[in-house]
Amino acid sequence: MLRWKWTPVLAGAFSVLVVSYALRYGYGVVAPPMALDLALTNEQVGSIVTSYFVAYAVFTPLAGFLADKFGFKRTVALFTAVMGVGSALMSTSTSFEQCIAFFFIVGVGAAAAWAPMATLARRLIPSRKRGLALGVIDSGSSVGYMISSFLAPPLIASFGWRSHWTVWSLASLAVAASSLLVLPSLRVRVLPSLQAPKSISFWLIALSYMMFGVTLWVPLAFLSKFGLSEVGLDYWAASLLGVAVAAASIPGKLLLSHLSDVAGRSCVLLFSLALIGLSQLLCALAPSPALLFLYAAMFGLGYGGCVPLYGVLASDFSERAGTVLGLWTVFFSIGSMASPKAAGFLADLTGGFKVPFLFGFSAALTSMLLLALASRALSGKTLRLK
Structure with a gap:
């Protein structure tokens, strides 16, 4: 069990992830009415997500570094406030180009929602409890996604799709303010040298994380639209x-x-990736209204196992966990920015979502292969670059 003294800190970090992932994953829920109103194609819907991950890729290493050097509390509060501003701007969008620009700002703010969590786990929590602690923190992303999915239909039915962005903008600004009160600084006084990039396993995990981003965002961007249209x-x-x-x-x-x-x-990561891949294979080959919810649950279980474990791997790798996860997240963001656009293009090209789901399945297999190649290092046998 985790100690009670960690509760305020874990609750603060949990809240940051709630608002961040309500905006990130809630996009897939609000996208159908938004696309209808703004006359967006599937590829354009995916391109908006791509803009988010371009920002996320560029700013996450910076967020991880700032958390290591200047402190967790101020870094997270600043970036979460930026995320709230971006969400407020999304509520004013009237064109595809504005959606691209404003969701980019949301992505900038979201850059501090995850990488600094590895710093939090590394500084406060012993290694034997680190997986559970990051699981508790990262469950905030699931709660945010769940609240967003529950709230979006009645909110949009009553006030339109713009209200989704307004509500989560206000929530983000409130969490930014409260994080200054409950989150610790955790500044690293003297930054240790970063040896992790000299390890072959570092790069194999980075590439695995990239392919995880590819497979993850096919369902997250299009599962609701698939259920609606097909x-x-x-x-x-x-x-x-x-x-x-x-x-x-x-x-x-x-x-x-x-x-x-x-x-x-x-x-555990290999098992989780297998669930993600299998769920998309079943969506492509055997879709039905009842089974689709089973496939969604299978996908969710696998996704839930993957995300915190990449963070734990970063904290296991180096004391500069925020920097390590920030670098890995660049790769994750590359996969995540390419996936929705590619899947949307394939859906427009083929007139359906079977091929995009097969694309996601192949990405999951590739991620598993890369992780398997790194398994010797993950079990304590180091592989060094010459």
Whole structure:
């Protein structure tokens, strides 16, 4: 069990992830009515996500470095406030170009929502509890996704899709202010040298994380639209697919993260990636209204197991965990920025989502292969570059 003295800090970090991932993953729920109003194609819907991850890729290493050097509290508060401003601007969008620009700002703010969490875990929590702690923190992303998926349909039905962005803008600004009160600084007084990039395993994990970004964002961007356009669900039911993903991801984050403290990181990560890939293969080959919710839950369980474990790997690698995860997140962001646009293009080209889901399945297999190649290092056998 985690100690009670960590509760305020974990709660503060949890809240940051709630608002950040409500905006990130909630996009897939709000995208159908937004696309209808602004006459966006599937490729344009994916391109808006790409703009978010361009910003995320550029600014996450900076956020991780700032958290290591200047402190966790101020870094997270500043970036979360920027995220709130970006969300407020999204509520005013009237064109594809504005959506691109404003969601880019949201991505800048979101850059401090995850990488500094590795710093938090490294500084406060012993290695034997680190997987569980990051699972607890990262369950905030699932709660944010779940609340967003529940809230979006009635909110949009009553006030329009712009209200989604307004609500989460206000929530982000409130969390930014409260984080100054509850989060610790955790400044690293003397930064240790960063040896991790000299390790072959560092780069294999980075590439695995990149392919995880590819496979992750096919369902996150298009699962609701797939249920709406091809499986015969109405908008409310299609939105509940996001709830199924989020609900299933919570036990994934808590149970699988805790299991990794005992069974090993790579073994649990491989299992989680297999669930993500299998869920997309089934979406492509055997879609049906009832089974789609099962596939969504399978995807959510696997996703829940993956995300915190990459953070734990960063904290296991180096005392400069924020910097390590920031560098890895560049790779994750490259995969995440390419995936929605590519999947949207494939959907427009083929007239459906079967090929995009097969694309996601192949990305999951590739991520598993890269992680398997790094498994010797993950179990303590180092592989060094010459």
